[in-house]
Amino acid sequence: MNQLTLDLSPPPAPAFDTFIAERNREVIAALTAAAPPAERFVHLWGEGGSGKSHLLNAWVEHAHALGRAAIYLDARSERLPDFVREASAVAVDHVDDLDPDDQITLFSVFNAFKESGGRLLTAGRLPPAQLALRPDLATRLASGLVLEVKPLSDSDKLAALRRHAKARQLNVPDEVFRYLLTHWRRDLSSLTAMLDTLDRYSLALQRPVTVPLVKNVLQSRLLQD
Numbered sequence: 003m004n005q006l007t008l009d010l011s012p013p014p015a016p017a018f019d020t021f022i023a024e025r026n027r028e029v030i031a032a033l034t035a036a037a038p039p040a041e042r043f044v045h046l047w048g049e050g051g052s053g054k055s056h057l058l059n060a061w062v063e064h065a066h067a068l069g070r071a072a073i074y075l076d077a078r079s080e081r082l083p084d085f086v087r088e089a090s091a092v093a094v095d096h097v098d099d100l101d102p103d104d105q106i107t108l109f110s111v112f113n114a115f116k117e118s119g120g121r122l123l124t125a126g127r128l129p130p131a132q133l134a135l136r137p138d139l140a141t142r143l144a145s146g147l148v149l150e151v152k153p154l155s156d157s158d159k160l161a162a163l164r165r166h167a168k169a170r171q172l173n174v175p176d177e178v179f180r181y182l183l184t185h186w187r188r189d190l191s192s193l194t195a196m197l198d199t200l201d202r203y204s205l206a207l208q209r210p211v212t213v214p215l216v217k218n219v220l221q222s223r224l225l226q227d
Contacts, residue, residue: 016059020169022162025152026053032147033061033123042115043146045097046125051189052153054125058093061123065091082107087114093123097143098133105136112142122146156183159190166194172201174211181213185220199223 023030032044046054058074065072072091075082077099086092086107092115094100094108108124115122126133129150130143154162160179167174174197186196196219203219204211 015063016056017063018057018060020162020165021053021056021060022154022158022165024158025154029057029149029151032149033057034064041147042119042121043112043143044123045130045143045146045148046123046151047127047129047148048151049127049153051191052151053190054151055095055191057151058095058123058125062091062093065121077104082111087111089120090118091121091123093125095125097124097135098126098128100135102136105139109136109139109142112139125151154190159183159193162190163193163197166197170198170201172197172204172211174200177213178211178216181216185216196220196223 018030018034021030029046032041035041046057048054055076062072062074070091071089072093073086073089074093075086075095077094077096082094082100082104084107087110092111097108100108111120112122114120124143129148130140133140133143135143160176160183163174163179163182178200182193182196186193200211200216200219203209203215207215209215
């Protein structure tokens, strides 16, 4: 099962309308509000897999649609570039993992945006006051709007998987979704990534997405890991 066809249907860009918001309506309202009077500095916190990265990317896509220069940065895998100050909207994911130099950069960006009217969205596992950051940076992040992103229930995840499959025009029976929820990683990003993998295998093997196919793919993936 190693031969895969070219994926001709890449996943759609993250968007607010593909986020299951039943428990996070306040978060969506804050991120989509027009400015002013919208809060220009927002920090999202919550457990892993709650959808924070999706929201940050959706916020950047939303800014692009409004004609704003926006950028998404992941502190886990990249440094904060100097040109970040030139954007009008910046989303910084996993601020928990900012190294000391990048903490200084983000502190500078916050101060610059306070003067210029830029918008900053950050995300981490905890509220700013509880993060292991420079006290002056933590204080700046805590001065804005701080919102918890509440985790999805299993029914929420099932709804999100259905939406993702529909967006990819992928026909998946509910028994496959339930099998994934029971036998694969529990966070939504891993679940949707596995759906994308199943889509590619389905195309390569010219087979429908069924529980037996899922079992074979999961077994192959576990052997690779």
